[in-house]
Amino acid sequence: AQSVTQLDSQVPVFEEAPVELRCNYSSSVSVYLFWYVQYPNQGLQLLLKYLSGSTLVKGINGFEAEFNKSQTSFHLRKPSVHISDTAEYFCAVSRGSTLGRLYFGRGTQLTVWP
Amino acid sequence: EAGVTQFPSHSVIEKGQTVTLRCDPISGHDNLYWYRRVMGKEIKFLLHFVKESKQDESGMPNNRFLAERTGGTYSTLKVQPAELEDSGVYFCASSPWGTVAGYTFGSGTRLTVV
Numbered sequence: 001a002q003s004v005t006q007l008d009s010q011v012p013v014f015e016e017a018p019v020e021l022r023c024n025y026s027s028s029v030s031v032y033l034f035w036y037v038q039y040p041n042q043g044l045q046l047l048l049k050y051l052s053g054s055t056l057v058k059g060i061n062g063f064e065a066e067f068n069k070s071q072t073s074f075h076l077r078k079p080s081v082h083i084s085d086t087a088e089y090f091c092a093v094s095r096g097s098t099l100g101r102l103y104f105g106r107g108t109q110l111t112v113w114p
Numbered sequence: 115e116a117g118v119t120q121f122p123s124h125s126v127i128e129k130g131q132t133v134t135l136r137c138d139p140i141s142g143h144d145n146l147y148w149y150r151r152v153m154g155k156e157i158k159f160l161l162h163f164v165k166e167s168k169q170d171e172s173g174m175p176n177n178r179f180l181a182e183r184t185g186g187t188y189s190t191l192k193v194q195p196a197e198l199e200d201s202g203v204y205f206c207a208s209s210p211w212g213t214v215a216g217y218t219f220g221s222g223t224r225l226t227v228v
Contacts, residue, residue: 036219041221092157101159101162101170102159104158105156
């Protein structure tokens with residue numbers, strides 16, 4: 001079975017500061033990687049995904065993530081956060097070659113302070 | 115296009131009662147998934163439909179849970195009888211057949227068993 005570890009359950013940061021949310025996964029096979037965001041009282045929204053190709057993936061709202069196969073990591077970054085980025089972020093993995101079930105991490109609550 | 119719709123958005127029931135959650139996927143999406151998040155834990159896969167057939171139900175916790183997908187359209191997830199540990203947020207997601215683009219999630223149903 002897949003295992004996804006989000007190393008930080010809570011990340012507080014001030015507005016306009018950079019942020020990195022960490023995600024590591026365990027897999028010996030090809031995987032697809034995703035970051036989802038859940039704003040308060042809303043569903044899960046896809047931020048970005050890695051399927052193949054360039055290891056640097058750009059998503060919505062200025063977020064990007066880098067796939068590092070040797071370290072089995074897929075950390076999410078944003079150079080300057082806004083208060084509106086306050087939300088819970090989930091890293092997820094699906095085994096390649098077809099998109100099937102997702103394995104999620106426990107989530108990271110990002111809180112942006114003014 | 116309309117997104118994935120789930121209802122009710124909230125449900126509070128007593129232990130031993132029955133609850134039915136409903137998910138309306140995006141029209142034309144053959145894949146439909148159910149996930150659950152128990153408070154403080156990761157989002158976990160419950161099952162996967164392809165059209166009306168159960169492709170993978172390995173995540174269903176026990177036989178108190180029954181999922182159906184009538185005619186390959188909407189799906190219901192019934193919990194009977196409900197137990198305290200069934201409390202959590204139940205998410206539904208859908209995707210077209212063969213895609214690797216990722217799912218679209220609904221907003222979830224928050225189930226509280228008291």
